[in-house]
Amino acid sequence: MKTNQPxxxxxxxxxxxxxxxxxxxxxxxxxxxTTTTGETGLIAVRNQKPSLLILDLGLPDIDxxxxxxxxxxxxxTPIIVLSARNQExxxxxxxxxxxxxxxTKPFSTAVLLxxxxxxxxxxxxxxxxxxEVFQIGDIKIELTKRRIYVGENLVSLTPIEFNLLSILIRxxxxxxxHRQLLEKVWxxxxxxxxxxxxxxxGQLRHKLEADPARPKYLLTEAGVGYRLSExxxx
Amino acid sequence: MLxxxxxxxxxxxxxxxNKITQSIEAEKLKKTYFNKYxxxxxxxxxxxxxxxxxxxxFISWHxxxxxxxxxxxxxxxxxxxxxxxxxxxxxxxxxxxTIIPTFAYFIAPPIFxxxxxxxxxxxxxxxxxxxxxxxxxxxKDIRHKAYMAEQREWRTSALYxxxxxxxxxxxxxxxxxxxxxxxxAEFGVRNTFIFPDDSYFEQFPITQSLDNPPLWVxxxxxxxxxxxxxxxxxxxxxxxPNENAIYVPMNGSTGIIxxxxxxxxxxxxxxxSKKRPLLDTYMYQIAHTLERANSVELxxxxxxxxxxxxxxxxxxxxxxxxxxxxxxTIVGAACTLEMDEDRLDKxxxxxxxSIINEEAQRMSDLTIKILEMARLEAGEVVLNxxxxxxxxxxxxxxxxxDKNLKTRPVNIQLEINLPLIYIDAVLLQQVIVNLLDNAxxxxxxxxxxxxxxxxxxxxxxxxxVDRGFGIPEEFHIKIFDKFFRVNExxxxxxxxxxxxxxxxxxxxxxxxxxxxNRSGGGSHFEFNLxxxxxxxxxxxxxxxxxL
Numbered sequence: 001m002k003t004n005q006p007x008x009x010x011x012x013x014x015x016x017x018x019x020x021x022x023x024x025x026x027x028x029x030x031x032x033x034t035t036t037t038g039e040t041g042l043i044a045v046r047n048q049k050p051s052l053l054i055l056d057l058g059l060p061d062i063d064x065x066x067x068x069x070x071x072x073x074x075x076x077t078p079i080i081v082l083s084a085r086n087q088e089x090x091x092x093x094x095x096x097x098x099x100x101x102x103x104t105k106p107f108s109t110a111v112l113l114x115x116x117x118x119x120x121x122x123x124x125x126x127x128x129x130x131x132e133v134f135q136i137g138d139i140k141i142e143l144t145k146r147r148i149y150v151g152e153n154l155v156s157l158t159p160i161e162f163n164l165l166s167i168l169i170r171x172x173x174x175x176x177x178h179r180q181l182l183e184k185v186w187x188x189x190x191x192x193x194x195x196x197x198x199x200x201x202g203q204l205r206h207k208l209e210a211d212p213a214r215p216k217y218l219l220t221e222a223g224v225g226y227r228l229s230e231x232x233x234x
Numbered sequence: 235m236l237x238x239x240x241x242x243x244x245x246x247x248x249x250x251x252n253k254i255t256q257s258i259e260a261e262k263l264k265k266t267y268f269n270k271y272x273x274x275x276x277x278x279x280x281x282x283x284x285x286x287x288x289x290x291x292f293i294s295w296h297x298x299x300x301x302x303x304x305x306x307x308x309x310x311x312x313x314x315x316x317x318x319x320x321x322x323x324x325x326x327x328x329x330x331x332t333i334i335p336t337f338a339y340f341i342a343p344p345i346f347x348x349x350x351x352x353x354x355x356x357x358x359x360x361x362x363x364x365x366x367x368x369x370x371x372x373x374k375d376i377r378h379k380a381y382m383a384e385q386r387e388w389r390t391s392a393l394y395x396x397x398x399x400x401x402x403x404x405x406x407x408x409x410x411x412x413x414x415x416x417x418x419a420e421f422g423v424r425n426t427f428i429f430p431d432d433s434y435f436e437q438f439p440i441t442q443s444l445d446n447p448p449l450w451v452x453x454x455x456x457x458x459x460x461x462x463x464x465x466x467x468x469x470x471x472x473x474x475p476n477e478n479a480i481y482v483p484m485n486g487s488t489g490i491i492x493x494x495x496x497x498x499x500x501x502x503x504x505x506x507s508k509k510r511p512l513l514d515t516y517m518y519q520i521a522h523t524l525e526r527a528n529s530v531e532l533x534x535x536x537x538x539x540x541x542x543x544x545x546x547x548x549x550x551x552x553x554x555x556x557x558x559x560x561x562x563t564i565v566g567a568a569c570t571l572e573m574d575e576d577r578l579d580k581x582x583x584x585x586x587x588s589i590i591n592e593e594a595q596r597m598s599d600l601t602i603k604i605l606e607m608a609r610l611e612a613g614e615v616v617l618n619x620x621x622x623x624x625x626x627x628x629x630x631x632x633x634x635x636d637k638n639l640k641t642r643p644v645n646i647q648l649e650i651n652l653p654l655i656y657i658d659a660v661l662l663q664q665v666i667v668n669l670l671d672n673a674x675x676x677x678x679x680x681x682x683x684x685x686x687x688x689x690x691x692x693x694x695x696x697x698x699v700d701r702g703f704g705i706p707e708e709f710h711i712k713i714f715d716k717f718f719r720v721n722e723x724x725x726x727x728x729x730x731x732x733x734x735x736x737x738x739x740x741x742x743x744x745x746x747x748x749x750x751n752r753s754g755g756g757s758h759f760e761f762n763l764x765x766x767x768x769x770x771x772x773x774x775x776x777x778x779x780x781l
Binding site: 088106193194201211212215221 | 621622623625626629630632644646648654658659770772
């Protein structure tokens with residue numbers, strides 16, 4: 001009955017939490033596969049080819065980071081990592097290793113579901129990734145024409161501001177780490193120069209946001225990176 | 235049983251060269267001082283006895299026309315008396331014995347013959363010998379008393395110096411170092427104190443001893459035996475007399491607290507019987523000072539322990555109050571849902587579910603705060619400082635509180651061109667979240683909250699101001715204490731940790747946090763962050779217009 005629904009693989013060792021997520025996801029008509037260890041998880045990815053992977057970073061057998069690294073050698077399956085609070089460095093590492101998004105426990109299942117939806121939507125889009133025009137709230141971006149509108153007004157951006165925005169746009173809805181942004185916009189030798197990012201993000205906000213101190217779109221994930229919100233509700 | 239902590243391990247004393255030379259010089263000085271009176275220059279004194287007799291004979295020879303031999307005998311007596319006072323018993327006896335032949339040969343007729351004709355002179359000579367022996371004995375007593383007095387004085391001053399130095403010592407390692415140095419100076423022996431550690435015996439000082447060759451290693455097994463039996467052992471005692479050391483137990487008020495080991499290679503067998511009382515006095519002083527230092531330490535620890543106890547009690551009471559209530563609600567609601575699932579109407583079910591959700595959220599917040607505080611307290615937190623824009627941090631803090639703030643107006647006033655600041659963004663965001671959350675909880679709905687950021691010469695000042703009930707002035711400092719709440723039974727949930735977390739974080743950044751009352755009602759929280767470094771310069775891009 002549900003064979004056409006996306007398959008989600010859940011690697012989580014806490015039985016209660018696994019049960020909770022399993023029930024929640026099943027009720028949303030996803031097919032769900034659960035395992036409790038990293039090794040079995042990796043085998044399951046190879047055999048079952050899930051559309052998405054939810055990975056708890058604290059696993060009994062191997063480090064969650066290892067799972068990500070090993071998986072990324074041969075698979076592009078999107079990964080959402082779950083971690084405890086106060087582990088910003090772990091989260092950043094996971095994202096830099098190739099995870100796509102993260103949630104810190106405790107989180108609301110509504111947020112999890114919206115993240116899953118966004119990720120699945122993104123893979124569905126991938127083949128025709130030459131999307132030209134993005135509309136996010138009031139902001140309209142025409143990539144090849146390099147034009148940005150806020151409402152009806154054309155906004156002028158510097159090349160760096162534009163590069164920054166276009167990377168965030170391509171990952172709209174997902175967090176992009178400081179390192180990833182610095183590497184893609186300024187180059188590999190700038191990955192430690194966080195202050196560039198602060199200055200240019202500030203400038204972008206002042207140009208695009210109605211209230212730069214309470215941004216609606218260009219959101220900060222403290223200690224991790226930035227996320228371009230696709231609108232309300234995330 | 236072990237009163238003394240493992241201070242032995244704490245500080246290895248390094249004797250400064252200065253101190254070593256001082257003590258060795260003191261020892262030398264003392265030796266020459268006493269030797270004047272002691273029999274070490276015995277031979278020289280004997281010669282003096284003979285020499286003075288001969289000199290008197292020589293002088294008397296010239297006056298033999300004027301003085302009768304009886305008078306000359308009195309001159310000899312004077313000489314013997316002088317020798318007795320100046321050089322002691324044996325030289326004076328020798329002097330008197332020398333007088334017999336010289337008097338017979340040079341003074342008593344017939345001259346140049348050892349015979350004495352006149353019986354008067356023979357009896358005179360006998361009386362002289364008798365008087366000389368008695369005087370010598372008397373003089374010896376006087377000298378001995380003087381010697382004792384001198385030595386007592388020396389000891390008093392040595393003990394005085396010891397107690398003076400000990401009185402100034404604070405740390406146990408200092409006390410031991412002083413003790414070792416003074417015992418070495420007084421008794422001329424290398425020594426070491428041995429104290430029991432938690433499980434084994436340790437020797438002190440661990441570093442170089444006062445003399446060369448380097449530290450002579452005491453036998454720790456022996457020390458342990460002494461510690462357990464409370465008896466002196468080693469050279470000159472009945473126990474282990476073949477040891478080349480002496481181990482003396484050190485008595486404190488609660489029993490034996492340690493063992494003094496003396497290097498006995500250069501000590502005579504009767505060292506103990508002679509010097510034991512003085513040694514005991516030294517050890518008593520040292521032990522007493524050690525116990526004093528130790529009890530100060532214990533008192534300090536007791537105070538700390540008490541504070542920790544109070545803290546633990548308030549932690550327990552808040553946990554039991556603030557975590558048990560939501561738990562009770564959650565368990566109750568979940569039970570009802572499980573049992574009466576079919577009987578409940580949709581609205582009631584929804585209500586119960588939302589109660590569970592809310593209470594769980596509350597518990598989660600509390601748990602996070604308690605853990606956060608514990609982490610900060612444990613010193614586990616290493617600041618992950620990076621350059622950040624304050625605006626961004628305020629923005630993300632506000633976003634985290636979106637649900638709680640709902641429609642409450644928040645005014646943000648930022649100075650133009652705020653510099654970047656070198657901070658741990660996650661922690662700083664926590665500070666702002668806590669302050670905003672408090673402002674939100676403790677001020678009437680729809681009253682605006684104002685956030686402002688200004689710079690001074692070397693700090694960035696961030697304020698969060700509300701129109702709430704304010705905080706009574708007497709609590710303005712206490713409010714930042716752990717588990718302190720102005721109103722203990724307030725309906726607002728909280729453990730009284732939010733502000734302590736703020737303070738811990740701000741102080742970790744080298745800043746200060748304080749609260750004052752706002753004119754017109756409300757409270758004004760303000761914290762500053764010092765600019766530790768100049769913000770890095772970035773290569774600005776030419777502002778090319780994108781059209």
